[in-house]
Amino acid sequence: MDRFLYLTFDGLSRGAVYAAFALALVLIWRAARIVNFAQGAMAVATAYAGYSVTNATGSYWLGFIVAIVGGLVLGALVERVVMRFVDHSSPLNGVVVALGLVLIIQGVLGMIYGNEFRPAEAPFSRDAFQLGDVALLSRYDLFVFAAVGTVVVLLTLLFTRTSTGLRMRAAAFAPDVSRLLGVPVSGMLTLGWALAAAVGSLAGMLVVPTELGLHPNAMDLLFISAFTAAVVGGLDSPVGAVVGGLIVGLLLTYVSGYLGATVAPMAVLILLVVVLLGRPDGLFSRAKARTA
Amino acid sequence: MSALLEVEGLTAGYGAAPVLHDVSLTVDAGQIVAVLGANGAGKTTLLRTLSGQLACEKGRITVDREDLRGVKVERMVRHGIAHVPEGRGVVTELTVDENLRLGGLWRKQKPKLDGIYDLFPALAQRRNHLGHQLSGGERQMLAIGRALVAEPRLLLLDEPSLGLAPKITAQIMALLRDLRDRTGLAVLLVEQNVRSALSVADEGLVLALGRVVTRNDAATLAGDADLRHVYLGF
Amino acid sequence: MTTVTAPEKVTTNRPKRKRLSPLAVVIPAAAVILALTYALPPFRNYQLATVGAYLCVTAGLTVLTGLNGQLSLGHGALMATGAYTLALMQNRFNVLALGILAAVAVTTVVGGVIGLAAARLRGPYLAGLTLAVATVVPSIASTFDTTFNSDQGLTVALEPPPDAITVEQWQAWLCWAGALVTVLVIAYLVRGRFGRDMRAVRDDETAAKLAGIGVARTQVLAFVLSAACAGLAGALFAVLAQSVSPGAFPLTLSLFLVMAVVIGGLGRLSGALIGAVLLVALPEIAHSIAEDAGSQRLEGNLALTFFGVVLVAVMLAAPGGLASLRLKRNKQKGRT
Numbered sequence: 127m128d129r130f131l132y133l134t135f136d137g138l139s140r141g142a143v144y145a146a147f148a149l150a151l152v153l154i155w156r157a158a159r160i161v162n163f164a165q166g167a168m169a170v171a172t173a174y175a176g177y178s179v180t181n182a183t184g185s186y187w188l189g190f191i192v193a194i195v196g197g198l199v200l201g202a203l204v205e206r207v208v209m210r211f212v213d214h215s216s217p218l219n220g221v222v223v224a225l226g227l228v229l230i231i232q233g234v235l236g237m238i239y240g241n242e243f244r245p246a247e248a249p250f251s252r253d254a255f256q257l258g259d260v261a262l263l264s265r266y267d268l269f270v271f272a273a274v275g276t277v278v279v280l281l282t283l284l285f286t287r288t289s290t291g292l293r294m295r296a297a298a299f300a301p302d303v304s305r306l307l308g309v310p311v312s313g314m315l316t317l318g319w320a321l322a323a324a325v326g327s328l329a330g331m332l333v334v335p336t337e338l339g340l341h342p343n344a345m346d347l348l349f350i351s352a353f354t355a356a357v358v359g360g361l362d363s364p365v366g367a368v369v370g371g372l373i374v375g376l377l378l379t380y381v382s383g384y385l386g387a388t389v390a391p392m393a394v395l396i397l398l399v400v401v402l403l404g405r406p407d408g409l410f411s412r413a414k415a416r417t418a
Numbered sequence: 419m420s421a422l423l424e425v426e427g428l429t430a431g432y433g434a435a436p437v438l439h440d441v442s443l444t445v446d447a448g449q450i451v452a453v454l455g456a457n458g459a460g461k462t463t464l465l466r467t468l469s470g471q472l473a474c475e476k477g478r479i480t481v482d483r484e485d486l487r488g489v490k491v492e493r494m495v496r497h498g499i500a501h502v503p504e505g506r507g508v509v510t511e512l513t514v515d516e517n518l519r520l521g522g523l524w525r526k527q528k529p530k531l532d533g534i535y536d537l538f539p540a541l542a543q544r545r546n547h548l549g550h551q552l553s554g555g556e557r558q559m560l561a562i563g564r565a566l567v568a569e570p571r572l573l574l575l576d577e578p579s580l581g582l583a584p585k586i587t588a589q590i591m592a593l594l595r596d597l598r599d600r601t602g603l604a605v606l607l608v609e610q611n612v613r614s615a616l617s618v619a620d621e622g623l624v625l626a627l628g629r630v631v632t633r634n635d636a637a638t639l640a641g642d643a644d645l646r647h648v649y650l651g652f
Numbered sequence: 653m654t655t656v657t658a659p660e661k662v663t664t665n666r667p668k669r670k671r672l673s674p675l676a677v678v679i680p681a682a683a684v685i686l687a688l689t690y691a692l693p694p695f696r697n698y699q700l701a702t703v704g705a706y707l708c709v710t711a712g713l714t715v716l717t718g719l720n721g722q723l724s725l726g727h728g729a730l731m732a733t734g735a736y737t738l739a740l741m742q743n744r745f746n747v748l749a750l751g752i753l754a755a756v757a758v759t760t761v762v763g764g765v766i767g768l769a770a771a772r773l774r775g776p777y778l779a780g781l782t783l784a785v786a787t788v789v790p791s792i793a794s795t796f797d798t799t800f801n802s803d804q805g806l807t808v809a810l811e812p813p814p815d816a817i818t819v820e821q822w823q824a825w826l827c828w829a830g831a832l833v834t835v836l837v838i839a840y841l842v843r844g845r846f847g848r849d850m851r852a853v854r855d856d857e858t859a860a861k862l863a864g865i866g867v868a869r870t871q872v873l874a875f876v877l878s879a880a881c882a883g884l885a886g887a888l889f890a891v892l893a894q895s896v897s898p899g900a901f902p903l904t905l906s907l908f909l910v911m912a913v914v915i916g917g918l919g920r921l922s923g924a925l926i927g928a929v930l931l932v933a934l935p936e937i938a939h940s941i942a943e944d945a946g947s948q949r950l951e952g953n954l955a956l957t958f959f960g961v962v963l964v965a966v967m968l969a970a971p972g973g974l975a976s977l978r979l980k981r982n983k984q985k986g987r988t
Contacts, residue, residue, distance in 0.1 A: 161776035163783070211968050217775030218723045222914055223967045225725070225907050229960030232904075236953035289523050296509050296520050303507035306469060307564070308495035308524035342953075346903055350787050353780045361776075388794035395784045399769055402777055 128260045133383040134376065135254075139267040141375020142274040143333045147352035148359065148367035149281070150326035155361045157298045157318030159217070160209065161353070163224035166345030167231040168204065168323055169330030172196040174235055174340055176331055177246055186249040193327045201323025205316050235342040243344075248335035270332050277325055278368060285364075294318055347391060351378065354398045360408025369410065422447045422604050423468075423572055428477035430467040431628075436475060437463040438628045445572065448602040450594060452619035452636065454612055460628040461608040462504060465574045468606070469501035470494050481572060495524050498571035504580065504608075508557045508564075510549035514541055517549060517560055521567030534563045537593070555586040562590070566597070572604045579611040587611065591618040616640045674839035678832050685832075689824045697820035698892070699932050704827030705888035706928035708834045710912050711921055712881025715838055717910070718919025719847060720874035721854035722770060726782030727882045728906030730766075732789045734759045734886025735896040739806040740799070746809050748891070752830075755887035756880050763879020764872065771871040786906040790898035805897025808890050827888045834881055835921055841877070850874055904956065911963045934958050 147165070154162045162168075176193025180186050204227065212223050250265035285291035296304040297314035305311050333348055334340055355374040359366020374394065381393040401408070421444035431437035437460045445451045453461050466472045468479060470491040479486045481497055489497065500521075509517055515531070518541075522529025535542035538559045544552065552560060558578055565573055575594075579587040595618050597603045609615035616622055622639040624632045632645060639645060685704075689697055709727060716722050734755040741751035766785060770778050793800040800806065813822035841847065849870045852860040861867050890896045912927030935955040942950035 161780065163776075163779065208964060208968070213970075216721075218717075218721075218779070219967060221723060221776055221779045222910065223964055225910060226960045226963035226967065229904075229907060229911070229956050230964065231960075233953045233955075233957030233960060236956065237947075237949050240949050241953070289519075292512075292516055292520060293523060296512060296516075299511045300507065300509045302471075303503065303509060304520070305491040306471075306494070306501045306503065306507070307520050307568070308492050309520070310492050343903070347787060350780075350784045354784070357777070357780065386795065388791050391784075391788045391791035392795065395788050398781060398784050402773055402781060403769060406773070406777065 129383065132254070132261050133379050135263050135267065136383075137376035137379030138372060139263070139270050139375070140336070140379055141355075141372035142270050143329050143336075143371075144348075144352050144355045144374050145368040145371025146274045146277055146325055146332070147329035147348060148355035148371045149277070149364055150322040150329065151352060151356040152359070152361060152364050152367040153281075153318060153322035153325065155356070156364075157294065157315055157322070158205075158209070158220075159214070160220040160224070161361070162322070163221055163349070164204065164227035164231065165323070165326045165352070166330075166349035167228040167342075168197070168200050169326040169348075170340070170342060170345050171231050171235060172200060172323075172327040173246075173330040173334050173344075174239055176327075177244070177334075177340060180247075186247065190249070190331055193331050194324050197324035197327025198320045200327075202316050202320040204323070205319035209319070210312075210315075232342040239340070239342070241342060243338045244340040246334045246339045252335070266335070273328060273332060277328060281321075281325075281364065290317075350391070350398075351375075351394055354394050354401070357398060357408060358401050360410045363408065363410040366408050366410030370408070421445060422449075422482060423606070424478070424480045424483075425468070426478040428464075428467065428479065429475045430472050430477075431460075431463060431475070432472070436628070438467065440477070441625075441628070441630055442477075443623055443630065443633070445604045445606055447571065447604050448598055449621065450598055450605040450607060450619045452612075452615040452622045453606060453608045453625060454615065454622055454639075455625035457610075458627075459625040461625055462576055463628075464625070465501060465503075465576050465606065465608055469499055469574055471501075495568050495570070498569075499574065500565035500568050500570035500572070501574040502561045502565050502576060502578070504576040508549040508552070508560050513546050513548055514552070514560055515545040517564050518545075518567055521564035522569075524568065529567050531567065534567055537566070538563050554581050555583070555589075558582060558586070558590060562593070570603070572606065574606050574608075576608045577610060578607070579609060579614055584614075587614050591615075594618055612646070613640075674836050674843075678836050678839075682828070682832055685824070685828045689821045692824075694818055694820040697818065697824045699936070701820065701823040701827040701888075701892055703928050703932050704824065704831040705885050705892060706912070706931045707831040707925055708827075708888065709878075709882045709885035709909060710916065710924040710927040710931070711831070711834050711838050712878035712885075713909055714913045714916070714919055714921065714924040714927070715842060715850070716874050716878040717913055718923070719842060719854060720850040720871060722871060722875065723775075723779050723910065724770070724782045724875070724878070725779055725906050725910060726766065726785035727878065727909050728901045728903065729786045729789050730759050730763055730879050730882035731886030731889060731905070732896070732898070732901035733762050734883030735890035735901070736793075736800060736806070736886075737883070738887040738890045739808045739896045742809045742890075743806065746811065748811070748826075752884065752887045755890075756883045759883020759886065760876055760880045763882070764876050767872040767875030767879065770875050771868040783903070783906075786903050789901050793898045803898060805895055805900070807895045808893075810891065810894060823892055826891060830884050830888055834884060835924075838877070838881075839921060846870075846873065908959060911959045915959075915962055915966055 150165055151162060154160055172193045175196045176189040179192040180189030208223060208227065209220065212219050214220060248266050250269050252264045252266045254261035254264045285295060293309045294314045294317060297309050297311040298318070301311045330345060334344065337344060351374050352371070355370035356367050358373055359370030374397065377393055377397060378390045382390045423445040425441060425443045428441040429436050429439055441464065443451070453464060455461050463472065467474055470486070470489055474487050481499060484497060486497060509520070512520070518531050518534055519529055540556055541560055541563060544556065549557065562578070578590050591614050594605055594607070598605065607615055607619060616636045616639055619636040622634060622636050623630060624645065688700060692700060709731060713724065713727055716724060737755040737758040738751045741754045742748070745751070766782070769781065773781060790803065793805070794802045813819055842850070849865045852863065852865055853867050853870045857867050889900065893900060908931060912931050913924060915930060916927030917923030938955035938958060939951060942954055
C-alpha cells in the first residue's frame with residue numbers, strides 16, 4: 127500500500143509533465159491541424175540552450191527562462207520558415223517535414239554537444255518527504271505540479287478570457303471568415319506555434335532532471351508518451367490532454383514499479399493501440415466539441 | 419457629394435481567366451444597391467474582390483476616395499468594409515457572444531454588443547449557445563449582426579436569403595432598410611432572390627458573364643419584363 | 653512523345669510505349685552485380701551488399717507509402733523482427749535458407765497484426781502508432797532478456813562461404829539475390845490488379861470503395877507486403893553484421909527509411925534504389941568529411957543533418973508535397 131501511494135504521487139508528477147507536453151501537441155493540432163512530430167526534438171534543443179546558460183551563469187532560473195523564451199522563438203521560427211510553406215493537402219506532408227526537422231535538430235545538437243548524456247541538475251531536491259514511513263512527494267514534484275498547473279491556468283485564461291485567445295480560436299476554426307473580420311490569421315498561427323513550443327520546452331526542462339540527462343534523443347520516448355496522452359484525450363481537447371497526460375503518467379509508473387522499467391514502453395504502445403482502435407477520437411473530444 | 423464606394427474598370431478573377439470584365443459601379447452612403455444576375459455571372463467574385471480576397475487586376479476601387487487596391491483582407495475592416503460571405507460564415511465552434519465580439523476585435527475599445535442584441539432579440543436569448551446550435555435564420559442574423567459590430571460604412575452581403583424561409587428573408591430585408599434609414603449604412607447586396615432584393619434596394623445592377631449589362635433604379639428594373647426574362651429568369 | 657495537354661489527363665495518361673518486362677531489367681542487373689563483386693575490393697563489396705539489403709526494405713516501403721499512401725515510421729522495428737528471428741533460427745539450426753524464410757514469415761505475421769490496426773488509422777495517427785512500434789524494440793529485448801539478451805543482443809552463427817570467394821563477395825551475392833527477388837515480386841504485383849487497387853485507395857478511398865475495391869484489405873495487404881520486405885532486409889542485415897542488437901535498429905533507422913523513399917521518389921522501384929544507395933552513400937560521405945575535419949562529433953551527426961536538410965528541402969520544393977513527387981514522375985515518364 128505504501129508503495130502504491132508512492133507510485134501514485136510519482137506517476138502524477140510524471141503525468142503532469144506528459145500533460146504539458148501533450149498540451150503542446152494539442153495547441154498546434156488545433157491551430158494548424160499538424161501533429162508536430164518535431165516537438166520532442168525542439169524541446170531538447172531548448173533544454174540544451176537552457177542548461178548551457180545555467181552552466182555558464184550558475185543560475186538555474188536564468189537557464190529556465192532562456193529555455194522557455196527559446197521555445198517561443200523556435201516555435202515561431204519553425205512555423206515562419208518551414209511549416210508555412212508545406213503543402214497541407216495531405217496530412218502526411220507535415221509529418222514528413224517535421225521528421226526532417228527532427229533529424230536536423232538532433233544532428234546539429236550532436237555536432238555541438240556530442241552524443242553522450244550530460245547530467246542536468248534539478249533546481250529542488252528530488253528526495254521525497256516522508257509521512258511516517260511512506261515516501262510521498264519531493265520538492266521537485268511540487269515544483270512540477272506548480273509549473274504545469276500555472277501553464278494550464280494561464281492557457282485557460284488566455285483562450286477563454288482574452289481577445290487574443292478568441293482571435294486564435296477563430297483563426298484556427300475559420301481562417302477565411304476570421305480574415306474578413308480583421309483577424310491577422312497568419313500571425314495567430316505563428317503565435318500558436320510559439321506558445322506550443324514554449325509549453326513543450328517547459329515540459330522538456332521539467333523532465334530532463336528526472337531522466338538520464340541531456341541527450342539529442344532524450345525526448346524520443348517522451349514524445350511517444352505525450353502523443354499517446356494527447357490521443358487518449360482526443361487531439362482536439364486541451365482538457366483531454368491534461369487528463370490523458372496524468373493517465374499515461376500513472377500507467378507508466380505503475381508498470382515500471384510493479385513489472386519493471388523495461389516493460390513501460392510496451393505498456394504505452396498497448397494503451398495507444400487500444401485507444402486508437404477503440405476510441406480513435408479520444409475519450410474527451412466529443413464532450414469538448416459541445417462545451418467549448 | 420461623391421459616392422462612398424467607387425469601382426471603375428475593374429477586371430478580376432481567379433488566375434489566368436478573369437471573371438469580371440471592366441466593371442464600374444458606385445454606391446452612395448445610405449444606399450442599397452442590389453447586384454443581380456444568373457449563376458456564374460460574377461456576383462460573388464465582385465464581392466470577394468471588393469473585400470480584398472481576390473486581387474484586382476485592372477481598374478480602381480476607392481472607398482471615400484481612399485484607394486483599396488492591395489489592401490489586405492484583414493485590413494479591410496479598418497476601411498469600413500464588412501463582408502458577410504455566402505453561407506453566412508458563422509464560426510460554429512464559438513458561441514453567439516464570441517462571434518459577435520469577434521466582429522469588434524479590431525478596435526481598441528471594447529465592442530458594444532447591446533445594440534446588436536436589441537436589434538436581434540432572438541440572439542440575445544441564445545448568446546451562450548454555440549454557432550452550430552443555431553437555425554439558419556439565426557445564423558444569418560448573427561453574421562449580419564457580427565458585421566454591424568464593426569460599425570462599417572459599407573456592408574457587402576452575399577445571398578442572405580439562401581436557404582431561409584420567405585418570412586425570415588422579409589425580416590432581414592426590412593432590417594436592411596431600417597439600418598440604411600437610421601444609420602446611413604451603404605449596402606451592396608448580392609441576391610438570387612431578385613424580387614426580395616429589388617423590394618429593398620434603391621438601385622439594381624445586372625451582371626451577365628462578368629460585365630455590367632444594366633443599371634437602374636429598383637422599381638424600373640422590377641417593371642422591365644424583357645430584362646427580367648433575359649437576365650434574371652422570372 | 654507529345655506533351656500532355658489536358659491537365660485532367662496527367663494522372664491517367666499512361667505511357668503508350670510498352671513497358672519493359674521486370675525480368676528484362678533484373679537479369680542484366682544481376683549480371684552487372686555479379687561482375688561488380690569480382691571487381692570490387694572487400695569493403696566496397698560489403699557496401700554493395702548493404703545497398704542490396706536496404707533495397708529490400710525501401711522497395712517495400714515505396715509501395716506502401718508511394719502507391720498506397722500509408723506512412724510507416726516503424727519499419728526499423730520490423731527489420732529488427734526479421735533480424736532476431738534469423739539469429740534465433742541460425743543459432744538453433746544453422747541453415748541459412750531456413751533462417752531467412754522464417755524471418756520473412758515471422759515478420760509477415762507481425763506486419764499483418766500492425767497492418768490490421770494501420771488500416772483503421774489515417775495520417776498522423778498511423779505515423780504516431782508506427783513510431784511507437786519503432787521505439788519498443790529495446791524494451792522487448794530487455795524484458796525478454798533470456799531470449800533476446802537485452803542490449804548486448806545475439807551473435808549469429810553462420811557457415812563460412814566456399815573458399816573460392818571472399819566473405820564480402822558472398823554477402824553481396826546473398827543480399828542482391830534477396831533484393832532482386834524482392835524487386836521482381838513487387839514489380840509483377842504492382843503491375844496487376846493489386847497495384848491498381850492500391851493506387852485507387854491512395855487517391856480516393858471513397859471512390860475506390862464504390863468501385864468495389866476492398867479498401868481495408870488492400871491496405872493490410874500493402875502493409876504485409878512491405879513488412880515481409882522489411883523482414884528479409886532485417887535478416888540480411890543480421891547476416892551482414894553477424895550479430896543483432898537493439899542498437900542496430902534505432903528510431904533513426906526507421907526515419908532514415910522514410911527519408912530514403914521520399915528523397916528517392918515515391919512509388920517507383922528506381923526511387924527505392926536511389927534511396928538505398930543514399931542510405932549507404934550519405935553516411936559514407938559524412939564519415940569522410942568528419943575524418944578530414946578530425947571531429948568525432950561530426951561522425952553520424954553530419955549524415956543525420958544531411959538527411960534532414962535534403963528531406964525538408966525536397967518537401968518544400970515540391971509544391972504538392974508527396975503527391976507531386978509522384979505526379980512529376982508521371983509527367984517525366986510521359987516525355988521520355
